[in-house]
Amino acid sequence: MNIARGGQFLVTETKSEDIFTPEDFSEEQLMMRDSVKEFVDREIWPNKDRFEKKDYAFTEETMRKAGELGFLGVAVPEEYGGMGMGFVSTMLVCDYISGATGSFSTAFGAHTGIGTMPITLYGTEEQKLKYVPKLASGEWFGAYCLTEPGAGSDANSGKTKAVLSEDGTHYKITGQKMWISNAGFCSVFIVFARIGDDKNITGFIVENDPANGISMNEEEHKLGIRASSTRQVFFSDTKVPVENMLSERGNGFKIAMNALNVGRIKLAAACLDAQRRVTSGAVKYANERVQFNTPIANFGAIRSKLAEMATNCYAGESASYRAAKNIED
Numbered sequence: 047m048n049i050a051r052g053g054q055f056l057v058t059e060t061k062s063e064d065i066f067t068p069e070d071f072s073e074e075q076l077m078m079r080d081s082v083k084e085f086v087d088r089e090i091w092p093n094k095d096r097f098e099k100k101d102y103a104f105t106e107e108t109m110r111k112a113g114e115l116g117f118l119g120v121a122v123p124e125e126y127g128g129m130g131m132g133f134v135s136t137m138l139v140c141d142y143i144s145g146a147t148g149s150f151s152t153a154f155g156a157h158t159g160i161g162t163m164p165i166t167l168y169g170t171e172e173q174k175l176k177y178v179p180k181l182a183s184g185e186w187f188g189a190y191c192l193t194e195p196g197a198g199s200d201a202n203s204g205k206t207k208a209v210l211s212e213d214g215t216h217y218k219i220t221g222q223k224m225w226i227s228n229a230g231f232c233s234v235f236i237v238f239a240r241i242g243d244d245k246n247i248t249g250f251i252v253e254n255d256p257a258n259g260i261s262m263n264e265e266e267h268k269l270g271i272r273a274s275s276t277r278q279v280f281f282s283d284t285k286v287p288v289e290n291m292l293s294e295r296g297n298g299f300k301i302a303m304n305a306l307n308v309g310r311i312k313l314a315a316a317c318l319d320a321q322r323r324v325t326s327g328a329v330k331y332a333n334e335r336v337q338f339n340t341p342i343a344n345f346g347a348i349r350s351k352l353a354e355m356a357t358n359c360y361a362g363e364s365a366s367y368r369a370a371k372n373i374e375d
């Protein structure tokens with residue numbers, strides 16, 4: 047297949063049969079979509095107010111249920127306890143599981159993406175066997191510690207330090223991380239720290255153990271995604287075995303960016319089902335609501351708005367799945 051690169055899709059002719067659309071989903075993908083939708087309708091949609099009222103424990107409980115149904119391991123290879131499905135399926139699950147509340151979809155996205163992917167993409171065989179099955183099943187949850195008070199967009203400028211012990215068996219990590227999603231209930235952190243005066247940071251797998259110099263602030267008060275756990279995390283001489291380094295010394299920035307890059311398109315998918323649900327809700331309301339003895343759906347201005355919403359849904363869905371299939375190929 048001839049895949050358009052960069053902005054080529056704007057100028058090159060593409061055959062319609064080469065473009066993947068939701069009509070091309072396989073039977074297996076449609077079954078997966080239906081079971082995710084059923085899960086959301088049963089477990090999440092009726093409990094939206096609990097998420098709105100910052101019920102963090104409920105987010106964790108719902109994540110565990112998602113794990114039991116296998117939804118946390120869709121992208122994880124089968125040999126590490128996942129389903130080993132392709133990128134389009136990963137997008138499909140992300141799309142439908144995010145339909146009810148951003149709180150759950152943030153917890154889901156942070157865990158399955160930046161909390162798990164650095165190990166599946168860059169871990170050694172031992173690291174993958176030790177951590178990934180637990181993350182794929184939801185027995186453990188993952189969080190990703192890159193951002194610091196002075197290092198946001200400029201993520202490679204973090205001040206967190208990793209110092210090798212004299213006997214060479216472990217690193218001691220010291221530093222402050224902030225805005226860490228899932229911090230409140232995770233078992234394992236992916237932590238980025240600098241060794242010596244290295245130009246680039248290094249990635250480490252750090253088990254969450256308060257007795258090992260790990261502490262956190264209270265949950266952040268947020269305007270939205272209110273039941274997604276977001277905390278500051280402090281590491282104080284936290285001992286991390288040398289075998290828990292991810293990839294090589296100085297490779298952390300690459301790991302951090304690649305984990306985030308996969309997440310960017312999933313953020314587009316995470317808007318789709320919410321958009322479908324909002325559009326359907328608006329159509330239903332416009333047909334029920336009567337003003338001037340007429341359902342407001344009969345007014346041209348309302349019809350125009352509904353048409354625009356439906357068009358945006360279609361465009362978002364088409365663009366997301368076309369790009370997802372290109373990535374998969």
Ligand SMILES: Cc1cc2nc3c(=O)[nH]c(=O)nc-3n(C[C@H](O)[C@H](O)[C@H](O)COP(=O)(O)OP(=O)(O)OC[C@H]3O[C@@H](n4cnc5c(N)ncnc54)[C@H](O)[C@@H]3O)c2cc1C
Binds near residue numbers: 156189224
């Ligand atoms: C709810 C939430 C959850 C999060 N979860 C995590 C997590 O799990 N793990 C983690 O590590 N981090 C997490 N973050 C942190 C997030 O990744 C950072 O907020 C992000 O990297 C931006 O950093 P900043 O907020 O410090 O903004 P800044 O870097 O201070 O940027 C402020 C503004 O300046 C703009 N800007 C910056 N540089 C440039 C430039 N060169 N040119 C033009 N404009 C520029 C930015 O676009 C932005 O508008 C989370 C944040 C939030 C809000």
